[in-house]
Amino acid sequence: MSKGLTRSEVAELIKGMTGKILITTHKNPDGDAIGSSLGWYHFLKKLGKEVKIFYRDRIPYFFDFLPGVNEVESGPEIKGEFDWVIITDVSDPKRTGFENIPAKKSLVIDHHITAEPFTDYYIVEPDISSTCELSYGIMKIAEPELIDTPIATSLYTGIVTDTGSFNYSNTSPRTLKIASELLERGVEPYRVYSSLFERNRINKFKLLELVLKTLDFALNGKVAHITLYRKFLEETGAYPEESEGFISYPRSINGVEVAVFFKEVEGKGKWKVSLRSKGKVNVAKIAKKLGGGGHRMAAGYETEGDLKEIKSKLFKEIELALEESYYKSIL
Numbered sequence: 507m508s509k510g511l512t513r514s515e516v517a518e519l520i521k522g523m524t525g526k527i528l529i530t531t532h533k534n535p536d537g538d539a540i541g542s543s544l545g546w547y548h549f550l551k552k553l554g555k556e557v558k559i560f561y562r563d564r565i566p567y568f569f570d571f572l573p574g575v576n577e578v579e580s581g582p583e584i585k586g587e588f589d590w591v592i593i594t595d596v597s598d599p600k601r602t603g604f605e606n607i608p609a610k611k612s613l614v615i616d617h618h619i620t621a622e623p624f625t626d627y628y629i630v631e632p633d634i635s636s637t638c639e640l641s642y643g644i645m646k647i648a649e650p651e652l653i654d655t656p657i658a659t660s661l662y663t664g665i666v667t668d669t670g671s672f673n674y675s676n677t678s679p680r681t682l683k684i685a686s687e688l689l690e691r692g693v694e695p696y697r698v699y700s701s702l703f704e705r706n707r708i709n710k711f712k713l714l715e716l717v718l719k720t721l722d723f724a725l726n727g728k729v730a731h732i733t734l735y736r737k738f739l740e741e742t743g744a745y746p747e748e749s750e751g752f753i754s755y756p757r758s759i760n761g762v763e764v765a766v767f768f769k770e771v772e773g774k775g776k777w778k779v780s781l782r783s784k785g786k787v788n789v790a791k792i793a794k795k796l797g798g799g800g801h802r803m804a805a806g807y808e809t810e811g812d813l814k815e816i817k818s819k820l821f822k823e824i825e826l827a828l829e830e831s832y833y834k835s836i837l
């Protein structure tokens with residue numbers, strides 16, 4: 507049985523953890539995944555615990571400024587035995603990318619609305635901007651004086667990336683208050699911003715050029731979609747993670763309600779689909795129906811098969827959701 511905990515209960519649970527603790531997050535880790543897991547890694551070490559941090563996939567280069575990134579190990583399999591595992595920013599065991607996590611007890615810290623408990627303990631707050639924001643709240647209850655500049659920088663980074671630099675609708679007054687508190691703990695916002703967003707390689711722009719050429723529309727311009735074929739990476743020498751943010755182009759088009767990014771994953775016929783909404787359509791619901799999950803405005807899923815069929819199946823779901831939102835608006 508999985509047990510949901512309050513912030514104070516999580517704070518107590520973490521302080522009381524003994525033995526070997528493993529920290530992990532989801533595959534293809536993003537800023538929130540890396541920031542929250544590294545934040546907890548530093549925090550637990552400061553509590554005097556024995557901690558290891560291990561991911562399925564390597565960390566994109568633009569996160570290399572974060573304190574402790576070099577201590578993160580990665581690979582397809584976790585070796586060793588652990589007393590605890592703390593999994594951050596993960597709503598579904600498949601998302602960790604591991605078939606087996608060798609730990610006696612498990613805790614999830616997450617903010618995904620589609621989350622279904624799969625660990626011994628969990629805290630999931632779907633209304634919060636990011637796992638980093640939630641983690642800060644818990645750390646403040648546990649041992650506020652331990653939150654130093656490295657921890658604050660890790661958490662701030664995840665908040666920045668998950669809120670689109672404080673622009674998305676998940677940005678609340680509390681998010682900005684926490685950002686302010688993190689700055690008081692030594693975060694340098696321009697350093698974070700420039701490290702993340704001002705070190706682009708030219709390969710990224712070559713990739714963007716090819717991907718933007720695939721721009722197409724469906725459902726009378728309500729859906730805009732772009733596609734990244736595997737061969738584009740070979741042609742441009744770009745890394746897969748350098749396509750981060752491309753989806754904001756189709757989303758930014760006037761009249762578009764849902765933006766879609768189809769990415770061909772290594773292995774034949776495998777696709778990663780990213781969805782973004784402008785508010786009318788709950789894309790988390792659609793992603794969940796198709797085997798994934800996420801948030802109201804940003805969600806995704808993985809699938810296999812012919813891209814044409816994948817598209818028509820998805821567009822049918824979006825059409826239904828748009829009709830539903832239309833009837834809701836006139837009733």
Ligand code: 5GP
Nearest residue numbers: 598780781798799800801804805806807808
């Ligand atoms: P992105 O499109 O940037 O990869 O992901 C946007 C959001 O959708 C993520 O924060 C995550 O919540 C969710 N998401 C993306 N892909 C998947 C997936 O394959 N499974 C689940 N459960 N959620 C996903």
Ligand code: MN
Nearest residue numbers: 538595636637
């Ligand atoms: Mn997140």
